[in-house]
Amino acid sequence: MGATGREMHIRPYEPADLDDLYRICLLTGDEGADASDQFDDPNLLGHFWAAPYAVHEPDLAWVLADGPGGGGGVVGYVLGTRDSVAFAGWMDSQWLPALRRQYPLPPAGDRSRDAAMIRMIHRGYTAPQFADDYPAHLHIDLLPAAQRHGHGRELMTTLLERLRTLRVPGVHLGVGRGNTGAIAFYQRLGFQLLHEHPWGLELGLRLGPAGPTEQAR
Ligand SMILES: CC(C)(COP(=O)(O)OP(=O)(O)OC[C@H]1O[C@@H](n2cnc3c(N)ncnc32)[C@H](O)[C@@H]1OP(=O)(O)O)[C@@H](O)C(=O)NCCC(=O)NCCS
Numbered sequence: 001m002g003a004t005g006r007e008m009h010i011r012p013y014e015p016a017d018l019d020d021l022y023r024i025c026l027l028t029g030d031e032g033a034d035a036s037d038q039f040d041d042p043n044l045l046g047h048f049w050a051a052p053y054a055v056h057e058p059d060l061a062w063v064l065a066d067g068p069g070g071g072g073g074v075v076g077y078v079l080g081t082r083d084s085v086a087f088a089g090w091m092d093s094q095w096l097p098a099l100r101r102q103y104p105l106p107p108a109g110d111r112s113r114d115a116a117m118i119r120m121i122h123r124g125y126t127a128p129q130f131a132d133d134y135p136a137h138l139h140i141d142l143l144p145a146a147q148r149h150g151h152g153r154e155l156m157t158t159l160l161e162r163l164r165t166l167r168v169p170g171v172h173l174g175v176g177r178g179n180t181g182a183i184a185f186y187q188r189l190g191f192q193l194l195h196e197h198p199w200g201l202e203l204g205l206r207l208g209p210a211g212p213t214e215q216a217r
Contacts, residue, residue: 006145007067008064008066008075008149009064010064010151010154011063012059013058013061015058017077020063020073020074020077021046021050021054021079022045022050023046024050024075025046025050026042027143028142028143031179031182032176032179035113041114044103044113044117044121045117047099047121048117049139050079050139053081053087056087056095057080060079060080060081060159060162061079062077062078062155062158063076063077064076064077064151066145075142075143075145075146076140076143076155077139077140077141079138079139079140080139080162080171081136081137081138082135082163084128084131085135088126091124091125096124100121100122103118105122106118106119128172130172130194130195131172133170134172135170135171136168136170137172137174140152140155142155152185153188153189160207164209168207169208170205170206170207171205172202172203172204173186173202174197174202176199177201178200179200183201183203187203190205191203191205
């Protein structure tokens with residue numbers, strides 16, 4: 001039983017969880033806050049930031065489930081890819097073509113959040129240069145009721161341990177500049193600044209076989 005007063009339990013992702021990934025991605029999609037009222041299409045965020053990871057590498061995806069034994073609803077996830085360059089290739093050849101057909105490019109004057117995400121789907125994902133040293137990347141999102149009880153750290157530890165087992169030398173992630181809570185969380189786990197963008201920060205963690213740095217307190 002966690003400090004929420006409710007049992008929460010990490011388990012491997014299953015294909016039946018896919019809709020929950022879409023839901024949680026939207027509910028945390030505005031720099032950690034609910035983005036539901038910013039999108040007409042509730043799936044656009046999840047199409048890019050959540051679903052492809054679980055479909056491409058389900059062995060690097062875990063969910064946090066509520067209720068006794070974790071049998072209740074999904075309230076969080078961590079999703080990763082071990083090789084961002086390979087992931088970029090798979091996105092471009094396998095995942096994004098169907099979405100590009102489903103969502104034609106919007107007119108240039110369309111400044112909506114939907115239009116911005118559709119443009120991103122058409123641009124595609126490119127791995128950053130530092131992917132040589134930090135080949136993996138990840139996404140983690142927990143609903144508010146699950147936050148600040150240690151579950152985020154537990155989910156991260158689960159993923160980072162698997163990446164170490166796979167001998168992946170480093171992992172990176174992106175976080176919005178305004179998401180100060182998540183930035184504090186990643187810093188607490190040992191992530192360091194790799195690159196600053198107008199939209200936010202890219203952080204990285206080296207994954208040596210030695211001590212579990214993500215458990216440093
Ligand atoms: C960011 C997030 C993943 C953190 O998970 P969490 O379960 O809330 O964090 P934990 O309780 O495991 O905290 C782990 C450590 O980080 C610190 N931390 C977590 N959130 C923090 C915050 N908002 N401010 C300061 N420190 C924070 C905790 O104090 C804790 O430190 P300790 O273990 O040394 O005591 C989670 O809050 C979340 O999903 N937020 C909304 C979605 C989001 O922003 N995702 C990231 C997008 S880039």
